[in-house]
Amino acid sequence: MKVLKFGGTSVGSATNIKKVKEIVLSQNDDVIVVVSALGGITDKILTAANNAATGTSDFHTELTEIRQRHHDTMHELFNGNEPIREVVEKLLDELEQILTGITLVGELTAKTLDRIAGIGERMSSQIIAAFIGAERKDSSLLIQTDSNFGKASVDFQVTIKNIKEEFAGFRGIAVAPGFISKNSKGEFTTLGRGGSDFTAAIIAAALDVEVLEIWTDVNGFMTADPRVIRKAYTIPELTYSEAMELSHFGAKVIYPPTILPVYQKGIPILIKNTFEPENPGTRIVKDVRNGFDRPIKGISSISGITLLTMQGIGMVGVTGISMRLFTALARVNVNVILISQASSENSISVAIEEKMLSKAEQAICEEFEKEIASGQVNKIDIEKEVSVVAIVGENMKKTTGVAGKLFSTIGRNGVNIIAIAQGASELNISWVVKNEDLRKTLNVVHESFFLSEFVELNIFLMGIGTVGGNLLQQLKQQQEKLLKEKHLRVKLTGVANSKKMLFEREGIDISEFRDKLAQAEKTSSLQGFVDEMKDMNIYNSVFVDCTASDNVASVYKEILNANIAIVTANKVAASSDYENYAELKRIAKRKGVKFLFETNVGAGLPIINTLNDLVNSGDRILKIEAVLSGTLNYIFNTISEDIPLSKTILMAKEEGYSEPDPRIDLSGVDVARKILILARESGYRIEMEDISIKRFVPDSLFNGTLDEFWEGVPGLDAAFETERKKLVAENKKWRFVARFENGKAEAGLEVVDASHPFYDLEGSNNLVMYTTERYHEFPMLIKGYGAGASVTAAGVFADLIKVSNI
Numbered sequence: 001m002k003v004l005k006f007g008g009t010s011v012g013s014a015t016n017i018k019k020v021k022e023i024v025l026s027q028n029d030d031v032i033v034v035v036s037a038l039g040g041i042t043d044k045i046l047t048a049a050n051n052a053a054t055g056t057s058d059f060h061t062e063l064t065e066i067r068q069r070h071h072d073t074m075h076e077l078f079n080g081n082e083p084i085r086e087v088v089e090k091l092l093d094e095l096e097q098i099l100t101g102i103t104l105v106g107e108l109t110a111k112t113l114d115r116i117a118g119i120g121e122r123m124s125s126q127i128i129a130a131f132i133g134a135e136r137k138d139s140s141l142l143i144q145t146d147s148n149f150g151k152a153s154v155d156f157q158v159t160i161k162n163i164k165e166e167f168a169g170f171r172g173i174a175v176a177p178g179f180i181s182k183n184s185k186g187e188f189t190t191l192g193r194g195g196s197d198f199t200a201a202i203i204a205a206a207l208d209v210e211v212l213e214i215w216t217d218v219n220g221f222m223t224a225d226p227r228v229i230r231k232a233y234t235i236p237e238l239t240y241s242e243a244m245e246l247s248h249f250g251a252k253v254i255y256p257p258t259i260l261p262v263y264q265k266g267i268p269i270l271i272k273n274t275f276e277p278e279n280p281g282t283r284i285v286k287d288v289r290n291g292f293d294r295p296i297k298g299i300s301s302i303s304g305i306t307l308l309t310m311q312g313i314g315m316v317g318v319t320g321i322s323m324r325l326f327t328a329l330a331r332v333n334v335n336v337i338l339i340s341q342a343s344s345e346n347s348i349s350v351a352i353e354e355k356m357l358s359k360a361e362q363a364i365c366e367e368f369e370k371e372i373a374s375g376q377v378n379k380i381d382i383e384k385e386v387s388v389v390a391i392v393g394e395n396m397k398k399t400t401g402v403a404g405k406l407f408s409t410i411g412r413n414g415v416n417i418i419a420i421a422q423g424a425s426e427l428n429i430s431w432v433v434k435n436e437d438l439r440k441t442l443n444v445v446h447e448s449f450f451l452s453e454f455v456e457l458n459i460f461l462m463g464i465g466t467v468g469g470n471l472l473q474q475l476k477q478q479q480e481k482l483l484k485e486k487h488l489r490v491k492l493t494g495v496a497n498s499k500k501m502l503f504e505r506e507g508i509d510i511s512e513f514r515d516k517l518a519q520a521e522k523t524s525s526l527q528g529f530v531d532e533m534k535d536m537n538i539y540n541s542v543f544v545d546c547t548a549s550d551n552v553a554s555v556y557k558e559i560l561n562a563n564i565a566i567v568t569a570n571k572v573a574a575s576s577d578y579e580n581y582a583e584l585k586r587i588a589k590r591k592g593v594k595f596l597f598e599t600n601v602g603a604g605l606p607i608i609n610t611l612n613d614l615v616n617s618g619d620r621i622l623k624i625e626a627v628l629s630g631t632l633n634y635i636f637n638t639i640s641e642d643i644p645l646s647k648t649i650l651m652a653k654e655e656g657y658s659e660p661d662p663r664i665d666l667s668g669v670d671v672a673r674k675i676l677i678l679a680r681e682s683g684y685r686i687e688m689e690d691i692s693i694k695r696f697v698p699d700s701l702f703n704g705t706l707d708e709f710w711e712g713v714p715g716l717d718a719a720f721e722t723e724r725k726k727l728v729a730e731n732k733k734w735r736f737v738a739r740f741e742n743g744k745a746e747a748g749l750e751v752v753d754a755s756h757p758f759y760d761l762e763g764s765n766n767l768v769m770y771t772t773e774r775y776h777e778f779p780m781l782i783k784g785y786g787a788g789a790s791v792t793a794a795g796v797f798a799d800l801i802k803v804s805n806i
């Protein structure tokens, strides 16, 4: 035999009741069906009763609606031929008479309320029994309680006897109302919140049935609230204790006390979805089967919480403080959701429902009036608008490192934990965060414990020119592969050019981003972009700078401080004042987020990473010799009798090698920035002014505007051609070389012959030679394309992959 309980939504309309019938008739067993009132009816009855008692408004509005709902439902189920219409009509009349009585006396007692609160279940069970063609049983005659109207306690001895007698030898299908009971005098009582679940559990336990099925409107217990976590999924199996914990912390699938009767009998509970009956749902059992025993089963949260902290040195070592605190709260019916006390006993924090704040505060202040006045206890500290989050799982106690993983993941994402509580049973770890951090916390924890096979990276990209634009093409091309093969979901969450900015929490479709950005409402602003990124407060966020802007580089501190990682192709920050560069690295380290700029030197070549590996493994950099400008190398490899210097500069720009302002390349500043960054990454404290740059273009060309530069450059062509011819005759070439040795750096134009390693450096290639303590006689060489859209974008992409830690 089975007991199936259907909640208010499951029986909320004729259509839904038809689904219930299908489910019931598909069972290959004898079935007892326990039903709630039609969804929303109990609330309407309570409102009508209150209105009647207070005279604030006429109860007839609610009553008419209640009547109409039942008439409509019966009409649709029975095609106008309503066999139980008379019974239901009688119950509606009974309701009307009592409501009229309440209006006359102007008073609503708990006893009267219980008399009418269960009329919804009495009507629904009549309708459903008739529709299914089942026998109707009256739970109120079976479940006997005391006379604590509103939340009566069950007399299990009498109740179990009644149920056993009633169902002795029963075969077939029975329908019984949930929620209602009677006292020994035969007066109606009710079983309190979640009462229909309780009715079902009592009957299931009394008859020792095979299974109790709770049919609701969700697919069982989910790993997290699916309204917040899109990727939450159904937990196949839970232990009773885990289900109780999850329910207590907000997963409103069942009402915890209802589990008790079946828990004591070891009867499994199956949570099923009336609207998706093929979904296996969640099984709640004593011991879960192998395969369903991961350390964490689910995450729950409760919002609308206030944290009260009582603190004072006068509390240390004094017995009875906690007892007085909790007694004071209990006196005013304040439920304590979480307790946290440090072993120093200097403070106790309690989390309570926000709406209980004034009652609780008053009760505590009264209880500790003397201690507060004497300064032994400080004033009560109140932290409003917080949420309690909990992870639940019986296997936590067998697994080390859960708390470590939990709090380091949350911390890395910049969420501050206000209080923590973990019982010695290790069934649950709870903590308190600000409401504004709740969504992020749930996402971070859900991803790290349930979706470890999926990592999400939220990209906020600024600058969609040569490099940024190519990066987006590469991301689009790789998105699916990364998801499939690396389980990395790369999302473009925010993007800006110099005109507009666009944000989408669920990710912008990269194939449409240009149109969407063009139509976006928000005008681009640097601070606006940063604020929006911070406000969105999304875990695993990374800011990608593909501009060449000083202003953009100036907001890195703020971004890192908000626990957002940075990947940048822009060299400005890493080559700014040493103190700024060092501070950025310090913040990144402190916040546990990455600050990566591999493409600052040699575009996609692994020049900085290799240097870091050498240094971190204990090597010492003795000398760096390098060709670091793709633009300049391209110019010196392209210049010819037919292609003068001025044209090669234009060509380098068109090829996407030069800086947005090519004077940065021509002046040697770009190379100086790069050797400066390499020197710093080698462990030297060095500033831009320390680098000697030998320019090969007269200073006058850099002093004016960009247009003046373009106008002036052709004036150099003839002199360069003369020099070039001489070099060709001597079989020599120009190379713009950077050197770093003994703490000193320089950059300038050199002439190299065929024996020099730089001589054969083709196109826009770069070459770096590291002479180190280990690579001494034969330096380490890294060579390849040193500029260009695709290689640089690939370098940025590689840094992004590093941020994701896959």
Ligand SMILES: NC(=O)C1=CN([C@@H]2O[C@H](COP(=O)(O)OP(=O)(O)OC[C@H]3O[C@@H](n4cnc5c(N)ncnc54)[C@H](O)[C@@H]3O)[C@@H](O)[C@H]2O)C=CC1
Residues within 6 Å of the ligand: 462, 463, 464, 465, 466, 467, 468, 496, 497, 498, 499, 524, 526, 545, 546, 547, 548, 549, 551, 552, 569, 570, 571, 599, 600, 602, 603, 630, 656, 657, 658, 659, 660, 786, 787, 788, 789, 792
């Ligand atoms: N092109 C290359 O081969 C390499 C470039 N880089 C670096 O990559 C960065 C980008 O270079 P490119 O893509 O070549 O330059 P680009 O000029 O093609 O693109 C830069 C884009 O940033 C935009 N931008 C500037 N300020 C902005 C702001 N405040 N908000 C939004 N957008 C803004 C510009 O409108 C432009 O579209 C530069 O810092 C460069 O040094 C690094 C290595 C190699």
Ligand SMILES: N[C@@H](CC=O)C(=O)O
Residues within 6 Å of the ligand: 599, 600, 601, 602, 603, 628, 629, 630, 631, 632, 657, 658, 659, 665, 670, 786, 787, 788
């Ligand atoms: N403009 C730079 C681009 C790479 O940093 C260069 O030409 O090398």
